[in-house]
Amino acid sequence: MIRAIVRARRVASPMAWVALLFGAASISSCGDQFDAAARAPAARSTRVGAIIDFHQPESVKYDPDQDVYFVSNMNGFGSVKDNNGYITRVSAANINQMQILVQGGMHGVTLHAPKGMAIHGDTLWICDIDALRGFDRHGGAPLATIDFAPYGAVLLNDVAVGPDGTLHVTDTGIQMTEKGVIFSGGDKLFVVGPNHTVTVRASGAQLAKPNGITWDAKGKRWLYVSFDPFQSRLFAFANGDTTRSVLDSGHGKWDGVEALADGRILLSSWTDSTVHMISDGHDERLVRNVPAPADIGVDTKRGLVLVPLGVMSRVELWTIPASREERVESRE
Numbered sequence: 001m002i003r004a005i006v007r008a009r010r011v012a013s014p015m016a017w018v019a020l021l022f023g024a025a026s027i028s029s030c031g032d033q034f035d036a037a038a039r040a041p042a043a044r045s046t047r048v049g050a051i052i053d054f055h056q057p058e059s060v061k062y063d064p065d066q067d068v069y070f071v072s073n074m075n076g077f078g079s080v081k082d083n084n085g086y087i088t089r090v091s092a093a094n095i096n097q098m099q100i101l102v103q104g105g106m107h108g109v110t111l112h113a114p115k116g117m118a119i120h121g122d123t124l125w126i127c128d129i130d131a132l133r134g135f136d137r138h139g140g141a142p143l144a145t146i147d148f149a150p151y152g153a154v155l156l157n158d159v160a161v162g163p164d165g166t167l168h169v170t171d172t173g174i175q176m177t178e179k180g181v182i183f184s185g186g187d188k189l190f191v192v193g194p195n196h197t198v199t200v201r202a203s204g205a206q207l208a209k210p211n212g213i214t215w216d217a218k219g220k221r222w223l224y225v226s227f228d229p230f231q232s233r234l235f236a237f238a239n240g241d242t243t244r245s246v247l248d249s250g251h252g253k254w255d256g257v258e259a260l261a262d263g264r265i266l267l268s269s270w271t272d273s274t275v276h277m278i279s280d281g282h283d284e285r286l287v288r289n290v291p292a293p294a295d296i297g298v299d300t301k302r303g304l305v306l307v308p309l310g311v312m313s314r315v316e317l318w319t320i321p322a323s324r325e326e327r328v329e330s331r332e
Contacts (some may be wrong), residue, residue, distance in 0.1 A: 045275075045286045048304070049317040050246060051095050052087065057308040057315055059158070059256070060297035061117040061124070063137060067092045069123060069139075069297065069306060070101065071315055072114035078176030079155060080130060085111040087126065087140070094301055095317075101140040102126075109135075109142050113176070116158030116212070116295050118167065125167060127156035132169060132192065146196050154186040158256070158295060160213045162222070162239055167192035168201075170210040173225050183209070183229065189242075201240045208233060212267070212295055217257035221227045223247075225254035225267050234267060234278065248278055256295035258305070266305055268293035275318070287318045 055075040062069055069090040076082050077167065083104040090099035104111035115127040124137040130153040134144035148156060148171070157172040166188050173186035185208040189197045208226035219315070221236045232254035234247045253270035266277040266286070275287035275296060287293075290307050297306040298320070307316045 015121055035066050045305070045318045045321060047287075047318050049095060050312040050314050051090060051098070051317075054308075054313045054315065055086075056310040056313060057088075057294070058115045058310055059117050059295035060306040060308050060315055061119060062297050062299045062301075062306065063094065063119055064300055065136070067301065069095075069299070069315070070115055070117055071308065072126060074113040074115070074176075074310070075104075076113060077178060078113045078115070080177070081112045081129060081275070083112055085108055085114045085128065087111075087114060087117075087124070087135070099235075102135050102142075107141075109140075110145070115156070116160075116170075118159040118161050120161045120165070120167065127159050127169065129153075129155060132156060132159060132167070144196065146192060146198065148190065150199060151188070151190065151198055151200055152186055153188065153190075154184060156190075157210070157227075158212045158224075160215055160222075162215050163217070164239065168213055168215075168222060170213050170224060172209050172211050173248065174209065174227070189213075189224075210235075211242065211254060212256040212258075214257050214259050216263075216265070218261060218263040223259055223283050225257045227253055227255065229253055232269070232271075234265070248276075248283055250283075251275075255293060256297075258296055258298045260298065260320070261300070264323065266296060266298070266320075268296050268307065275307060277321075279323075286321075287316075290316060 001108040007311045022126045055073045057071050058074050059072045073086050075084050075108040085104045087102040112128055118125045123134045126133050130149045132146040153171050154173045157170045159167055159169045163317040169190040171188035175182040175184050188203040189201045191201045210224050211227040213224040224235050226232045229252050232252050233249045235244045236247050237244045251271045254267055256268040258266045268275050273291050274285045277284045277286040292311045294310055303320045304317050305320055
């Protein structure tokens, strides 16, 4: 495996609330060099690369059109409006190639502590404390800002696009400060419709600190995970409805969730430092020993789960094993 040294652009900021920064950075270079291995049937996940030297990376979004990864960097405390957050664009074919796409405080950009992201057309939507900000996904120009403060937003955490083009946004109701994570309440699920109209779809403690959210095209349903510190749950609900069912539960602090095309579900857990795979009612620990894995992404071209590790200021790339059906087909 080729090894190279790459550094993301340094931006002055205070130490993050969970940052344990390492010294000199190195990268396990992968890109298309491991495509065949990533797609091959496997019984377990394998780490095939790591992109290092971010500043509290919280979310990764794959753009298949450009074949790039967008990485949101909080670059400080997650609830502080310091206007120094930034978005890195990394070539998926060659992760040695990376650049800053959006930088808070430059070129008229406001971006404090970016978290979850979604792509809708040519717009990259980004959660930023109590606002949703849209940028051109090609050049990074600011396009729109939707203010959620009038709706009582505490901490917008993730955003996803529905089949009808609406944006669903979670408010975890926590504060990320120098004192750690403060559970202040205010849990909400928002929907953004035409003309950027905002609706509070659901609110209250019963949402259990909603964090990662995604649309499950296979199951035709919304999925979200809760960041409840004692018992996290994987919820499902139909589009346009708020009646929720529980698909899985665990020991607390679930962060990101992704639905694969074949119906399997990936979710990240702080409590056991694991990325779980949910398949046919079974919960398997797919990726282990990844401290505080945040809002995961999926590289659909290479069959990889992209795991941001804020405490290590890095993003790790792990293979997604072939499904049972794919393994059977490969043997026939």
